[in-house]
Amino acid sequence: MLRTLLHKTLLTAIAILLGGLAVVAQTNVVKGTALSFKAEENTAVDYRWEIYSVDAGTTVNLTSNTHISEEYTFNVSGNYQVKVYPVDKLSRCLGEPLVLAVTVAGDAPTLIFDDLSTPYVCSANNGVNPRAEIACTVNYTGPLPWTFKYSVDREPALLPPGADEIWTSTFDFVVTIRNTSGRKSRSEIMIVEAKSISGLEIVENIDDHRVEIDVLGLPDTKFLDFEPTVMAGTLQSYKANILRHDPNITPTSPASSKRYEIFIPDGATVLNENTILLADELHSELTFDIQWGDELGAKEVKLIEKNGFNCYGDTISADINVIETFLVDLGGDKDVCKGDEITLTPSINMDGTFTYAWSTGETSESIQVSQAGNYRLTVTETNLNKTSSVSVQVNLLDLPLVDLGEDYELADGEIKTLDAGLNDAYLWSNGETTRTINVDKSGLYFVTVSGANGCQASDEINITSVNDVFAIELGGDIQACINDEVILNPNPSITQNYKFKWSTGEETQTISVSESKTYSVVVTDDVGNVKRDEIAVLFNALPIVDLGADRYIYEDETVTLDAGNAEAGLTYLWNTGATTQTIDVTVGGEYSVIITNANGCSNTGKMTLTSNGGKKFTVDLGDDIEICEGDRAYLEPIIDREIDATYKWIPVGSTDKGIYVDKKGKYCVEVSDAFGNKETACVDLLINASPIVDLGDDINLDAGETALLDAGNEDSFYQWSTGAISQVIEVGSAGTYSVAVTNPKNCIGRDEVKVSFPQGEEFVGFPSGFTPNGDGNNDVLYVRGNNIKTVAFIIYNRGGQQIFQSNRLEIGWDGTYKGQLQRMDAYIYYLNVTFDNGTSVQKRGEVTLVN
Numbered sequence: 001m002l003r004t005l006l007h008k009t010l011l012t013a014i015a016i017l018l019g020g021l022a023v024v025a026q027t028n029v030v031k032g033t034a035l036s037f038k039a040e041e042n043t044a045v046d047y048r049w050e051i052y053s054v055d056a057g058t059t060v061n062l063t064s065n066t067h068i069s070e071e072y073t074f075n076v077s078g079n080y081q082v083k084v085y086p087v088d089k090l091s092r093c094l095g096e097p098l099v100l101a102v103t104v105a106g107d108a109p110t111l112i113f114d115d116l117s118t119p120y121v122c123s124a125n126n127g128v129n130p131r132a133e134i135a136c137t138v139n140y141t142g143p144l145p146w147t148f149k150y151s152v153d154r155e156p157a158l159l160p161p162g163a164d165e166i167w168t169s170t171f172d173f174v175v176t177i178r179n180t181s182g183r184k185s186r187s188e189i190m191i192v193e194a195k196s197i198s199g200l201e202i203v204e205n206i207d208d209h210r211v212e213i214d215v216l217g218l219p220d221t222k223f224l225d226f227e228p229t230v231m232a233g234t235l236q237s238y239k240a241n242i243l244r245h246d247p248n249i250t251p252t253s254p255a256s257s258k259r260y261e262i263f264i265p266d267g268a269t270v271l272n273e274n275t276i277l278l279a280d281e282l283h284s285e286l287t288f289d290i291q292w293g294d295e296l297g298a299k300e301v302k303l304i305e306k307n308g309f310n311c312y313g314d315t316i317s318a319d320i321n322v323i324e325t326f327l328v329d330l331g332g333d334k335d336v337c338k339g340d341e342i343t344l345t346p347s348i349n350m351d352g353t354f355t356y357a358w359s360t361g362e363t364s365e366s367i368q369v370s371q372a373g374n375y376r377l378t379v380t381e382t383n384l385n386k387t388s389s390v391s392v393q394v395n396l397l398d399l400p401l402v403d404l405g406e407d408y409e410l411a412d413g414e415i416k417t418l419d420a421g422l423n424d425a426y427l428w429s430n431g432e433t434t435r436t437i438n439v440d441k442s443g444l445y446f447v448t449v450s451g452a453n454g455c456q457a458s459d460e461i462n463i464t465s466v467n468d469v470f471a472i473e474l475g476g477d478i479q480a481c482i483n484d485e486v487i488l489n490p491n492p493s494i495t496q497n498y499k500f501k502w503s504t505g506e507e508t509q510t511i512s513v514s515e516s517k518t519y520s521v522v523v524t525d526d527v528g529n530v531k532r533d534e535i536a537v538l539f540n541a542l543p544i545v546d547l548g549a550d551r552y553i554y555e556d557e558t559v560t561l562d563a564g565n566a567e568a569g570l571t572y573l574w575n576t577g578a579t580t581q582t583i584d585v586t587v588g589g590e591y592s593v594i595i596t597n598a599n600g601c602s603n604t605g606k607m608t609l610t611s612n613g614g615k616k617f618t619v620d621l622g623d624d625i626e627i628c629e630g631d632r633a634y635l636e637p638i639i640d641r642e643i644d645a646t647y648k649w650i651p652v653g654s655t656d657k658g659i660y661v662d663k664k665g666k667y668c669v670e671v672s673d674a675f676g677n678k679e680t681a682c683v684d685l686l687i688n689a690s691p692i693v694d695l696g697d698d699i700n701l702d703a704g705e706t707a708l709l710d711a712g713n714e715d716s717f718y719q720w721s722t723g724a725i726s727q728v729i730e731v732g733s734a735g736t737y738s739v740a741v742t743n744p745k746n747c748i749g750r751d752e753v754k755v756s757f758p759q760g761e762e763f764v765g766f767p768s769g770f771t772p773n774g775d776g777n778n779d780v781l782y783v784r785g786n787n788i789k790t791v792a793f794i795i796y797n798r799g800g801q802q803i804f805q806s807n808r809l810e811i812g813w814d815g816t817y818k819g820q821l822q823r824m825d826a827y828i829y830y831l832n833v834t835f836d837n838g839t840s841v842q843k844r845g846e847v848t849l850v851n
Contacts (some may be wrong), residue, residue: 028103029143034073041067045086054079077106109142109200112208113191120214122311123179129312134175148194157192179215187215219243219305219313227351229321232294233384242305245275245284263302267293296322326350328379330392337397337455341370353382372396400451404461415440423449442468443530470494472523474535481601482539486513490521499524543595545605553609554616558584569598613675617641621683628747629690632662643673691741691749698754706732717742769848772815782812787836796828815849824851
């Protein structure tokens with residue numbers, strides 16, 4: 001039970017003082033709640049406290065005579081008035097009471113979480129996306145004020161803005177959920193920690209406290225490679241991956257039909273938009289050009305995309321630097337050794353169409369140079385005729401000196417010293433790294449020396465001996481075709497025992513080679529005589545030929561066979577005798593072609609054409625089809641010629657010419673003619689969801705009440721039985737209201753609701769209080785009813801002064817008198833109404849103004 005002396009509800013509701021007593025607003029509690037009450041203290045008066053049961057008509061006098069009453073327990077549900085009379089201590093005169101209305105509910109507080117505005121929402125993106133807002137409503141019964149928190153997918157609880165102290169029984173708040181999965185996901189929103197401020201916990205009913213919502217994933221838009229630096233005035237191309245895009249929606253289509261939007265800086269123009277469906281059939285490649293203006297500096301190209309449900313993805317951007325002209329760079333000075341070449345290639349800080357003019361007279365992008373000098377390059381961007389120049393110094397480095405002398409013949413037992421001269425480093429053919437080596441055997445000796453500047457030079461000497469008795473010969477360099485067998489043999493001049501050592505590591509007399517390179521062999525006889533020889537072998541590539549897979553050829557059909565490889569130096573020879581790249585054939589058979597390239601290498605391609613009875617025909621089911629839930633589509637193939645056709649539908653198995661389908665999926669038809677020829681066509685059937693329309697349960701209205709009927713399904717077309725075409729209508733009369741909702745896919749959903757007044761056809765009334773605080777809720781006191789012909793509505797203040805009068809239902813009291821908002825108090829009303837049937841009614845009573 002709630003026990004408090006200074007109840008927060010009462011203190012919060014205190015608004016003004018009247019005769020030294022505090023005026024408080026109505027409060028709501030549950031049965032069993034104990035409360036004490038407090039008025040503003042005045043030492044000149046005593047206080048008389050009463051608890052009056054409006055329903056039972058009984059009064060309980062409290063014993064307290066101070067400005068604070070003793071505690072009273074409300075054990076019976078119903079409506080009560082807490083009254084406190086000021087009693088003058090000298091005259092003992094009883095003043096006018098202050099009255100506090102208390103409503104005692106019989107049950108503990110409950111809470112129902114419902115009324116989501118849509119069955120699905122968009123994911124929150126990296127900007128503002130109103131379609132991602134989930135409008136939530138929480139309905140509460142229990143003592144005011146109250147509070148709650150909510151949790152999304154069991155994450156830590158959050159307090160909605162304004163929910164720290166709620167003074168209404170219905171609370172609306174907005175939730176946004178981010179979903180970057182790319183797919184629809186289901187999220188749960190649950191109310192947690194719900195309670196009254198006074199500490200009463202909400203009765204737990206988990207199903208009433210949670211709702212599930214489908215959150216659509218963000219489109220995963222991505223920019224592909226682009227040039228980050230561009231020159232002012234140039235046309236640049238850009239690419240991005242987006243969701244599957246309908247190619248029939250062009251840049252001139254209405255903005256509402258496009259699923260993407262390109263944002264560019266002022267002065268730039270988007271041109272040549274185009275989309276191509278990618279192989280996964282789920283995405284498209286968007287290409288577009290931007291004609292850049294003359295404004296320089298850092299720019300940004302943005303792209304935002306929405307899916308089929310109008311959900312906007314994250315905005316992606318490409319950072320671009322617009323420059324006045326381009327820069328060309330050849331790097332720093334270059335050093336090249338005499339006899340070597342260096343390649344000069346410019347780097348340019350932007351993309352474009354360029355021409356090149358070197359100081360050497362060459363016009364290629366890169367040049368090879370082997371001489372010292374200053375080389376200058378002028379590059380021209382051909383679209384805008386702008387130029388940029390750069391130069392580079394090339395220095396020629398001297399080679400180290402090395403001379404092993406003339407070939408030399410050793411005398412019997414002689415040792416020869418070979419000297420590579422004074423250099424920085426040495427590498428001999430026998431692996432030694434000294435300046436000199438001593439040799440006493442025949443052979444080809446060579447050395448590579450390095451100078452201080454890093455340049456290298458080589459020399460070789462052939463040492464023979466008077467004791468040499470054999471010679472070897474690998475022959476001249478060889479050119480062969482890939483897949484040819486090339487056998488290398490040193491062919492010793494005399495027959496005796498030898499040891500062979502090839503550069504491949506093999507130790508046989510002959511080797512088979514298949515790689516383009518230089519091969520060498522060292523041959524040694526039994527007494528140590530050595531001979532060395534080398535040979536270069538080049539394997540040339542075969543021409544590529546592919547006539548395609550074997551196929552059928554129909555009556556009167558001409559098939560073109562293409563050997564491909566239309567390059568210089570190729571020759572063709574078909575088994576038909578033709579020598580052209582392509583031939584046209586009209587009969588079945590095996591066809592082959594031999595292609596020979598300029599190196600004499602040949603390759604062969606074959607293809608078999610099988611003659612087939614009948615004439616070639618094609619089958620078409622048209623474009624993919626979209627229908628609404630509950631509808632069905634009729635599929636019938638179009639055949640381009642008259643044939644005696646039979647049909648087989650996959651996967652349904654029907655053999656009819658046409659079929660009706662109503663389930664999502666791919667449908668194919670296999671059409672056969674009398675000769676057994678078969679052709680297949682397929683089509684995808686997509687099922688678009690019809691809008692779910694729920695106007696709720698039938699509605700009973702009290703006097704003065706209206707109801708809002710919401711058809712939901714934002715961005716749809718609405719047709720109400722009243723003729724209205726808005727999503728939400730307000731009704732205040734009895735009847736059956738229906739609506740038909742058509743979504744952007746032209747699918748229709750319907751619902752109806754009955755509105756009635758239990759009081760009967762002729763009734764009149766208005767609320768017991770109103771709050772003219774400008775919040776748009778219950779700001780004006782209107783007279784409401786059915787079949788009213790005339791009305792007289794008058795308001796008096798406590799002093800009996802008339803402060804408002806109206807003879808029209810559409811004019812109500814806004815709580816002001818002579819332009820001034822009146823204070824919180826109970827005001828006297830007088831109401832006289834005549835109905836259409838001639839009967840009339842008069843009412844008099846009090847209405848409370850709370851501000």
